[in-house]
Amino acid sequence: MLRTHTCGELRREHIGQTVTLAGWVHRRRDLGPILFIDLRDRYGLIQLVVDPATTPEARSILESARSEYVLQVTGRVRERPEGTANSNLATGEVEVEVTEAAILNAAKTPPILINRDGGEDEALRLKYRYLDLRRERMQDIVMKRHQIVRFIRDWMSNEGFWEIETPILMKSTPEGARDYLVPSRVHPGEFYALPQSPQQLKQLLMVAGVDKYFQIARCMRDEDLRADRQPEFTQLDIEMSFVEQDDVLDVVERLMTELVRAVTPHKQIQSPFPRLTYAEAIDRYGSDKPDLRYGLELVNIAEIAAESNFGVFTNALSSDGQVKGIRLPGCGTYSRKQIDELQEVARIGGAKGMAWMAIEADGAVRSPIAKFFESAQLERIKDVMQAEDGDLLVFVADEPMVVAASLDKVRREMAKRLQLMDKDAVVFAWVVDFPMFEWNAETENWDAMHHPFCMVNPEDVEKLNLNQLSGVRAAAYDLVANGYELASGSIRIHDRAIQQRIFDRLPYSPEEIQNRFGHMLEAFEYGAPPHGGIAPGIDRLVMLLVDSDNIRDVVPFPKTQRAEDLMMNAPSPVDEKQLRELGLLLDDRARARLGGE
């Protein structure tokens, strides 16, 4: 070893010992003859003192040491002189008097400052990610992520789950997300797909009698990125046999509760987790992943709106639409400009406009649409929305999904502006009873909302038979927390007949079904146990627990919004020879692009 101790571990009890340390120059304070260096490693900082009076040799070696140089030093740990202790440092009561020093490696001046946090253009941080990761904040996140994953592995193992690896080279499944494809050299013209999730394999493991499976599984989806979405991400993949919905929820609820208490004890969580149906979540919050740290619930004013003379409201209602509003406490003094900004927020959700009523301090209603309402109707609106003097009421009238999406956007934006989110609260909730089918306007077909192996709610089997697909609920559930979808799962179909009835409703021909799912259907004929599972997203969980609102913070080597790795420069062109081996040719568009660069 090049060291006897780490920089962060030295304390009073080491006083008098001769130690050898290795680390990076965090900061250098040259007072002329005497030189102080803060030496840094993963474990912390320690102050080195280099005094030419006692060790002229070491002093001259370290003369050239600059930020981020890698040093090895030997010296005696001693108490700092009276009055010079630094209480900001864990090692602040001691220092190391250097007697021997070696520069293990010099360093160019780094493009980002390791000893100062953030602020740079993120592209620069990503290009020099190995430097960014040296910073205290990033090291804390990397460590926290390790602790979380380690806790999960131990906990799941103790509960009797087996961790089992599944292939990365998989079969393409055209439904769902776009696959990342890997060409086969042995079979030119054929492709593997990287897994979007180990969904089918974990179900097959249940058929195999594994009973309780988990995996810290990497998943890849070739879809566009968001602040909480990377093209590759990590899931805690779970599957269990002979279980019902409550059994799966119970496992995850206990895991999450114990995990948060163990790893981030400063976070407040409530237990048991509240449960909302999908319909209730959409109705009250306009979202299937509501942030329950604050209220600002959606209120239906259809009854009153229907009696008004406001055409936008009455027209929406007469064409199966809704009229809903949100009460924004204390925002009655919003200026025209502030309201316009909010309208822009509502438009992002698809609304064509946003009506508003400001309640003045004396209770009077100030609103461009007030003239379409009788004063008794205005009072009823104030009443159902529980409006108080000084509030602002905003309304959207449109088809239900647009009302939900717009008011969800407004609700989230206002929670931010009014600072209603408690940073140290993690409010988990279960969203249950998801619809089984989703109308796809583009293909004009019904798609499986979760996936086609998802169990139908037994109460809705009759609707399935009658082909009333919009009302069929699935035994599918999500775990949400602070406005994020944290996990998604379902009880699966183990009954071949019901499975067939689901496939009958989906836009697949018998040949397609055989081709895509034949192996699953065949497996299910050999005694598949009733089973179900769920998959919490590790990245989002870490985000939540380290107070980050960006997934790139919690992924050591993330990709940009255009799915590039700025450090490695991936993706990149490959040799003609590699393409030939795989039987691949670039088309004109691809060649023009590469030639033009």
Added chain:
RNA sequence: GGGCCUGUGGUGUAGCGGCCUAACAUGCCACUCUGUCACAGUGGAGAUCGGGGGUUCGAAUCCCCUCAGGCCCGCCA
């Protein structure tokens, strides 16, 4: 595919038609300094303002195109 925001010495910002021969902070270099800890002090180097085109007597500043990063819509079973 679309909307919005950002891009000025190494880094972060200011400047938003002529006062810019581009300012400030920090970092970097040199010198002084024996108890600092974001050391201090003095001096110095360093950017033609993401790139291209245009408008103008004059462009970092206005317009168009383009590149890069971000947020969002679509997409994400």
